[in-house]
Amino acid sequence: MSRLEVRDLVVGYDAADVLRSVSLDVPDGSLLAIVGPSGCGKTTLLRTIAGLVRARAGEIRIGTRMVTTHGIHLAPEKRRIGWVPQDAALFPHLTVAENIAFGLPSARGSAKSARRAATRDDVQRLLALVGLGALGDRLPAQLSGGQAQRVALARALASAPDVVLLDEPFGALDPILRADLRGSVRELLREAGVTGILVTHDQAEALSIADLVGVMRGGELLQLDTPEQVYRRPATPWVAGFVGDAVFLPGTWHGDEVACALGRLPADWVPDDAATASPLEAPVDGASVAVLVRPEELALSPLAADAEAQAVGGPAAVVTGVSYTGHDAMLTVVAGDLRLEARVTAAGLLPVGTRVAVRVTGRVLAYPARA
Numbered sequence: 001m002s003r004l005e006v007r008d009l010v011v012g013y014d015a016a017d018v019l020r021s022v023s024l025d026v027p028d029g030s031l032l033a034i035v036g037p038s039g040c041g042k043t044t045l046l047r048t049i050a051g052l053v054r055a056r057a058g059e060i061r062i063g064t065r066m067v068t069t070h071g072i073h074l075a076p077e078k079r080r081i082g083w084v085p086q087d088a089a090l091f092p093h094l095t096v097a098e099n100i101a102f103g104l105p106s107a108r109g110s111a112k113s114a115r116r117a118a119t120r121d122d123v124q125r126l127l128a129l130v131g132l133g134a135l136g137d138r139l140p141a142q143l144s145g146g147q148a149q150r151v152a153l154a155r156a157l158a159s160a161p162d163v164v165l166l167d168e169p170f171g172a173l174d175p176i177l178r179a180d181l182r183g184s185v186r187e188l189l190r191e192a193g194v195t196g197i198l199v200t201h202d203q204a205e206a207l208s209i210a211d212l213v214g215v216m217r218g219g220e221l222l223q224l225d226t227p228e229q230v231y232r233r234p235a236t237p238w239v240a241g242f243v244g245d246a247v248f249l250p251g252t253w254h255g256d257e258v259a260c261a262l263g264r265l266p267a268d269w270v271p272d273d274a275a276t277a278s279p280l281e282a283p284v285d286g287a288s289v290a291v292l293v294r295p296e297e298l299a300l301s302p303l304a305a306d307a308e309a310q311a312v313g314g315p316a317a318v319v320t321g322v323s324y325t326g327h328d329a330m331l332t333v334v335a336g337d338l339r340l341e342a343r344v345t346a347a348g349l350l351p352v353g354t355r356v357a358v359r360v361t362g363r364v365l366a367y368p369a370r371a
């Protein structure tokens with residue numbers, strides 16, 4: 001178990017840099033999930049930490065060991081890092097137990113040694129840990145996708161790594177298996193006490209299983225925070241839209257309130273560069289801002305007439321669409337030029353055509369308005 005620190009990492013394959021000064025810190029035994037659009041550099045980050053790609057600049061430290069810095073590039077096999085790829089990548093001619101034994105340092109990457117080691121207690125313990133105690137003699141072709149991923153995790157843990165890197169480990173699985181496996185992988189990593197980085201395309205997955213979430217775009221890490229902070233206080237409007245549904249309204253700043261189409265709302269200011277700017281640097285009164293409202297922050301109350309809407313204080317609107325998902329539903333609500341998405345529980349479902357008053361619950365966030 002070890003802390004992982006990355007400082008000002010710059011990586012490129014050809015002329016252009018693919019990672020641009022990425023810094024992150026994953027405490028001992030924590031799981032960091034990295035999300036970001038395709039091509040933003042997630043896999044490159046994992047490959048560089050693993051030592052498979054050389055950095056142009058920056059440092060990587062695992063515990064007290066510096067594994068990458070100017071003039072130093074520790075070989076991948078010496079980094080004490082386990083790797084779980086998207087497709088499990090098991091050896092087809094080795095049994096489950098032999099595949100796991102292959103990861104033992106004593107097997108030294110040899111199939112012959114792995115066959116000999118397959119009956120060892122530590123292999124049996126790893127098999128039990130990933131819930132496959134009865135399947136040690138099976139070949140990979142006789143496993144389901146989820147079972148194969150568990151074997152890949154056990155093989156990665158066999159070397160007693162300080163850090164495990166998981167590159168889209170659930171990507172090829174169906175949604176039910178995926179949900180089931182991600183819960184158990186989180187528990188297994190915790191039990192093994194290993195620090196982990198998980199790359200995923202699934203924002204909900206990142207928010208639900210990780211201790212920390214890193215949001216990348218164009219080779220930069222835009223935010224590294226707890227899942228709650230990333231969702232509740234995104235560093236930029238782009239992050240807000242990437243990690244969840246977001247409505248942005250134009251507004252003006254007035255002290256700790258904004259005025260926008262949904263009325264005058266209590267608001268917190270999020271400066272352009274949340275990491276460095278002082279929170280005191282709020283805009284001047286009357287300055288234009290972009291107001292973030294999440295769909296679940298909109299409360300809808302059905303109305304009998306326009307007069308009632310005015311009494312409630314919010315704009316009168318009408319429900320024009322319903323997207324039902326079982327436990328909740330997304331309602332499209334239109335008020336004049338304003339089009340909003342509001343998330344309601346199944347019990348709060350309103351039919352198309354219902355006239356409603358719209359109210360914002362809680363504080364909203366205000367970002368610098370983009371020209």
Ligand SMILES: Nc1ncnc2c1ncn2[C@@H]1O[C@H](COP(=O)(O)OP(=O)(O)OP(=O)(O)O)[C@@H](O)[C@H]1O
Pocket residue numbers: 013014018036037038039040041042043044045
């Ligand atoms: N071996 C390589 N040689 C040259 N360019 C590469 C190489 N591997 C990746 N790239 C480029 O580096 C950039 C980042 O790729 P990377 O695979 O790290 O992104 P990613 O965020 O993991 O993408 P995805 O989500 O699609 O897997 C992309 O523009 C990609 O084309």
